[in-house]
Amino acid sequence: MQFIYVLAGWEGSAADSRVLRDALFRNGFSVPQGHYYLCDAGYMNCEGFLAPYRGQKYHLSEFNPHNQPSTAQEFFNMKHSQARNVIERVFGVLKARWEILRGRSFYPIKTQGRIITAC
Template sequence: MNRMTYEIDRRCVDKLHMDLHTFSKLCSMLRATGRLHDTRNVSVDEMVAVFLNVLAHHKKNRVIQNDFYRSGETISRYFNAVLGAVLCLQNELLKTPEPVHENSTDERWKWFKNCLGALDVTYIRLHMPEADKPMYRTRKNEIATNVLGVCSQDMQFIYVLLGWEGSAADSRILRDAISRRHELRVSRENYYLVDAGYPNGEGFLAPYRGQQYHLNDWRDGYQPTTPKEFLT
């Protein structure tokens, strides 16, 4: 535990996916929530290290037991305790996206007053049992999960939805995101930019159908020739 979180920065990054300074700061923030306290046998730092080990490496409980010399019940209890404390930090850690202002000078965004950012899906390849592969097979014949990512104007992730099959349509995943319990919220006066795989609707602005909008289409100095191309 000491070698992982107090002595060697590289080891801390390897094990917890953050450096020593960041780990120390996170532990301090979690203590400040009042939900985590050192016990006679387990420090807050160790609780957080257990939590991060599971997230960083997707380790099973029995593997963490061997790494930290703790019982399975202890590992499970403190993982859930840290998870609860992390959720208490959501207002501090999660940044609310700022809409594009009317006087914006950013050439990329000034055309989209009140826009919050953009969203799209991406494929992440998976290894899974043969029986489950058909659902996760993409149009390119890869086995993958379809992940929805929502970014602010400065390309910071503000919402991510995991778990959909690679065969799922983009619009279906977006419907799930806005209708589930912890949904993607878009206020009535704001919207996100989406590509042609999504329909236009309240909160989401798609390009004109049949227009060129991918970056590859605009190489070699190609310029818009119609109003629709300009706005796309």
């Protein structure tokens, strides 16, 4: 439950793929050889990034003791979703620790980026 890279300063309306491209090509973010980062269905599978299978069950609420994964793709998606839940929990811990991150911010965008990086 640690952040290994932070890129703050993009508006919330920016496309995720555009922010990732910026991190990869301008800000020196890289994926260590032989490792992968999880990404959501808005991204494509490519070297270093694993997106869930489309058209398959994904959310943990879709799996239960009576409705287990029936294909390898569903099993992968279930494990992917479990890992993504940890990622979402990290953001919850961050917001719980730093009250300034919980509400709307009226600071300029540059200051907001600095606040996020500091937290």
